[in-house]
Amino acid sequence: MSGRKKDYPCIRCSTHITKNEKSVECSLCNNWVHLNCEPEITEDVFKSLWTAKKANNKTGLHWTCFSCTAYAAKFNASILELNIRLTKVESKCDSNTTNIELLTKDVEILQKKVSEKQDDVASQETVNSIYSEIRDRENRKNNIAIHGAAEPSGDNRSFTDLELSIYNRSSNWISEVVDASHTQTIDMYGQF
Numbered sequence: 419m420s421g422r423k424k425d426y427p428c429i430r431c432s433t434h435i436t437k438n439e440k441s442v443e444c445s446l447c448n449n450w451v452h453l454n455c456e457p458e459i460t461e462d463v464f465k466s467l468w469t470a471k472k473a474n475n476k477t478g479l480h481w482t483c484f485s486c487t488a489y490a491a492k493f494n495a496s497i498l499e500l501n502i503r504l505t506k507v508e509s510k511c512d513s514n515t516t517n518i519e520l521l522t523k524d525v526e527i528l529q530k531k532v533s534e535k536q537d538d539v540a541s542q543e544t545v546n547s548i549y550s551e552i553r554d555r556e557n558r559k560n561n562i563a564i565h566g567a568a569e570p571s572g573d574n575r576s577f578t579d580l581e582l583s584i585y586n587r588s589s590n591w592i593s594e595v596v597d598a599s600h601t602q603t604i605d606m607y608g609q610f
Contacts, residue, residue: 429483430455442467445480446490 426435429449435441440453442464453464459481470479482490 426450428452428455442481444483444486446482446486
């Protein structure tokens with residue numbers, strides 16, 4: 419706009435613009451152009467820009483020269499491309515956030531199931547231990563243990579004559595008292 423204290427060259431004709439000539443300043447590069455050198459600026463556009471300039475440009479009106487407009491077009495295209503890419507990234511982030519939330523819920527469910535299975539395994543181990551004890555008791559039910567008899571020592575599993583005699587007499591007596599067909603083993607424990 420005219421009214422400047424210094425003269426500036428017109429970006430179209432390169433002659434200096436005096437403060438009495440109608441001219442417009444580019445909002446981006448701050449270069450000036452004669453109103454007559456810029457065909458797109460009509461008298462009405464000039465008056466609107468001049469009024470905006472006087473009001474400290476509170477209206478938001480701006481004019482840009484052809485160089486800045488070309489640069490701004492490329493810049494705007496780059497920003498548009500970045501906005502598109504940003505939108506895609508935000509969409510993927512939202513999708514990933516949703517997937518993470520779903521996976522977190524799945525992990526919690528699986529942790530609960532694992533905990534339940536661990537409880538089941540502990541319970542099953544207890545049940546197996548009880549069944550094993552019952553089987554052992556059933557297997558020992560028909561056994562006869564003789565206390566007070568000497569046990570063979572070391573690797574030599576042979577009995578002395580006295581021990582064999584006691585064992586044989588005990589076996590004969592037991593077979594008279596107990597049905598021998600149900601007796602699985604006869605063991606002697608302890609010492610004389």
